[in-house]
Amino acid sequence: MNSLIRKVWGSVTNRSGSSSGSDRISNPNPTLEYDRFLQMMYIQTSSTGEFDRIPIDILMQILRILGPRESARLRAVCKSWKFLVSDNRLWIYFLQNQPEQWDSIFFSETHLRSGFPLQAFPTQMHDLSYMHIYGQRVEVPGALIIDGGSGYCKYGWSKYNSPSGRSATFLEFGNIESPMPSRLRHFFSTICNRMQVRTSTQPIVVSIPLCHYDDTESARGSRKQLKDAIYSTLFDMNVPAVCAINQATLALFAARRISGIVVNVGFHQTSVVPILYGKVMHKVGVEVVGMGALKLTGFLKDRMQQNNIAFDSLYTVRTLKENLCYVALDYEAELAKNTQASFAVSSNSWFTLSKERFQTGEILFQPRMAGVQAMGLHQAVALCMDHCHDAELTGDDNWYRTVVLAGGSACLPGLAARLEKELYGLLPKPMCSGIRVIPPPNGTDSAWFGAKLVSSLSTFPTSWCITKKQYRGLSKRKLTW
Numbered sequence: 442m443n444s445l446i447r448k449v450w451g452s453v454t455n456r457s458g459s460s461s462g463s464d465r466i467s468n469p470n471p472t473l474e475y476d477r478f479l480q481m482m483y484i485q486t487s488s489t490g491e492f493d494r495i496p497i498d499i500l501m502q503i504l505r506i507l508g509p510r511e512s513a514r515l516r517a518v519c520k521s522w523k524f525l526v527s528d529n530r531l532w533i534y535f536l537q538n539q540p541e542q543w544d545s546i547f548f549s550e551t552h553l554r555s556g557f558p559l560q561a562f563p564t565q566m567h568d569l570s571y572m573h574i575y576g577q578r579v580e581v582p583g584a585l586i587i588d589g590g591s592g593y594c595k596y597g598w599s600k601y602n603s604p605s606g607r608s609a610t611f612l613e614f615g616n617i618e619s620p621m622p623s624r625l626r627h628f629f630s631t632i633c634n635r636m637q638v639r640t641s642t643q644p645i646v647v648s649i650p651l652c653h654y655d656d657t658e659s660a661r662g663s664r665k666q667l668k669d670a671i672y673s674t675l676f677d678m679n680v681p682a683v684c685a686i687n688q689a690t691l692a693l694f695a696a697r698r699i700s701g702i703v704v705n706v707g708f709h710q711t712s713v714v715p716i717l718y719g720k721v722m723h724k725v726g727v728e729v730v731g732m733g734a735l736k737l738t739g740f741l742k743d744r745m746q747q748n749n750i751a752f753d754s755l756y757t758v759r760t761l762k763e764n765l766c767y768v769a770l771d772y773e774a775e776l777a778k779n780t781q782a783s784f785a786v787s788s789n790s791w792f793t794l795s796k797e798r799f800q801t802g803e804i805l806f807q808p809r810m811a812g813v814q815a816m817g818l819h820q821a822v823a824l825c826m827d828h829c830h831d832a833e834l835t836g837d838d839n840w841y842r843t844v845v846l847a848g849g850s851a852c853l854p855g856l857a858a859r860l861e862k863e864l865y866g867l868l869p870k871p872m873c874s875g876i877r878v879i880p881p882p883n884g885t886d887s888a889w890f891g892a893k894l895v896s897s898l899s900t901f902p903t904s905w906c907i908t909k910k911q912y913r914g915l916s917k918r919k920l921t922w
Contacts, residue, residue, distance in 0.1 A: 501531060509535045509575060532571035536578075540602070541897065548697040549894045550574055556904030559699050559719040561835075577899035584644040584896040587632055588889040589688065591650045592708030592734060592849070595889050596632050599646070599896040604889050606635055610650060621667070625674040633678075640675070644682040644902045646892045647671055648691050651705055651712045654727040661723075672912050682906035684895065687721060689714040691891030692847035696882040700840035702825055704818070704860070706848035709733045711805070711818060713825045715841060717834055725828045728821040732808055734850040738762055740804055740811045744797045757786050765794050768802035768855035770862060775799050802853045806863065819863035826864075830872060844878040849885040856880070 492500065504512045504526065512531065516523040537543040551563040588595040588604070589611055595604035611628040619627075633640050649668065654660065668685055675683045689703040693716055703714045713728035714721055721727070742758045752758060764784045769775035776796065783793040804811040805818045816824070822844060829841035844864075846857055861878040868876075883890040895905050907915065 497525070500525060501528070504531055505534055513572070513576070527570070527572055529569070529571045532575045535575055536571060544697060545894060549694075549898055552699050553694065553895060554898055554900045554904060556900070557719060561718060574899045578897065581897060581899065581901050582643065584646050584902065585633070585636060585638060586646045586889055586892045586896060587629070588648040588691075588886070588892065589650045590708075594632075595886055596636065597889070598636070599893050604886055608632065621670050622674055625670055626678065629675060629678060641679040641681065644684065644896070644906050645675055645680050646896050647683070647685045648688045648888045648892055649685055651688055651707065651714065654712065654723070654729055656723040656726075672907065676909040676912060682902045682908050683912075684902070684906045686892070686895070688888040689721060689847065690716055690719055691895075692881075692887040693719075693845055694891035694894050695887040696845045696879050698843055698845065701843035701845055702822065702829070702841055703845050703847055704822060704851065706805075706846070706851040707733050708735055711821075713821045715825055715829050717840060722829070722832070722834065725832050725834070726825065728825045730808070730818055730821050731813055731815050732805055732811070732818070734848070736811060736813070737801055737804065737850050741766065741797055741801045744800065748797070750792065750794075752792070757790070757792070760786050761792055761794060762801060763849075766798050766801045766853055768805070768853050768859045769799040770855060770859055772799070772803055772806075802856065805856070806859070819860055819867055822860065823864055823867045826868065826872060839875060842876045844876070846879065846881050847887045848881070851881050852884055
């Protein structure tokens with residue numbers, strides 16, 4: 442070990458005088474500076490052997506070059522090395538160099554590590570040992586993530602950077618007249634076969650599509666029945682641990698929030714979901730607008746037919762919607778502009794659209810354009826905010842002023858800016874102060890990435906999953922996740 446450190450020391454001393462700001466942990470805070478002060482005081486009153494003459498900053502650079510595995514081995518040398526290696530700044534540096542974004546790691550480990558119910562106040566940075574967190578994250582077994590979806594399902598391994606496949610959602614999978622347990626078993630078996638995994642080897646994280654929105658006894662019973670069916674089906678398939686969370690909550694986690702309003706533009710309809718500390722506030726009210734991705738695609742199809750634009754399939758229309766359509770910040774002003782643009786769906790089929798490009802997204806705000814008698818998206822969100830304000834669920838009124846968009850059609854360019862503008866014009870000034878609308882943080886896969894955050898936690902699967910034995914003990918009580 443000494444010879445290895447001497448080699449590293451030789452390379453570091455040549456550049457020690459010119460270390461750049463990029464070598465340091467970004468955004469230092471008083472807690473880390475105080476920890477560093479304690480570390481220096483400790484080192485000065487103890488000994489690291491022949492390395493006492495090396496400045497602490499240089500020792501930290503040596504440890505960074507050695508890497509996490511070799512640095513951890515140095516803890517066994519003596520108490521001084523153990524104290525030095527345990528420095529949070531070192532392990533934050535190692536975590537910052539992981540494939541996952543540091544902001545996501547920091548959010549999940551400070552807000553989600555304790556599991557559900559979430560804490561109102563996040564774990565403070567100085568209360569965590571990032572060395573232990575790093576080691577635990579390396580040992581996390583990973584999970585199979587299945588994002589139920591309202592139009593189609595996305596699935597993949599939590600260690601992957603994105604979903605590896607798609608299929609019909611389990612609400613529409615197979616024979617829809619079959620009992621739900623048999624459909625679920627067929628669905629989960631198909632996904633596991635495609636992933637080539639045995640159900641008995643890995644935990645499974647399932648995102649549940651938004652349905653049964655009301656707070657009536659019937660709706661509560663339906664939500665519990667669906668969740669119970671998911672758990673019982675997977676445990677019958679010998680899955681060791683299961684975590685089932687609704688899509689809106691996972692989309693909120695992907696945006697690195699635990700409270701806010703999620704606007705999910707689903708396949709058939711759009712839901713406006715208030716969430717406080719990770720829990721859907723059904724008592725406040727989930728607003729539903731009868732406009733979804735299918736309606737947007739149908740509207741564009743009708744406009745293309747009216748303008749004699751020939752196409753061979755609905756796939757062509759959907760592709761044009763995803764690549765050419767957008768939401769205008771000012772609809773009336775946009776009508777006067779030249780908005781013509783073209784896109785090639787295939788090598789020999791070019792399509793040119795003009796006003797259809799922004800009129801398609803406009804029906805979210807003016808449903809009557811599509812022949813739908815419903816309130817606009819901005820009106821539904823404003824109504825939800827008004828209910829949240831009146832409910833006075835917490836002393837902090839800012840929790841509902843963060844709006845997170847989710848769903849494939851929520852990725853339309855300009856939607857976040859337009860919704861934010863409309864809310865500022867619709868709500869009274871005291872309520873609209875500080876409103877922020879966040880576009881889908883991971884495009885169409887926000888819920889999947891929210892599940893990835895959960896399944897990558899240092900405390901996973903213990904903190905978020907239920908085992909078969911635990912489920913049997915909870916079967917007579919309501920599952921609140």
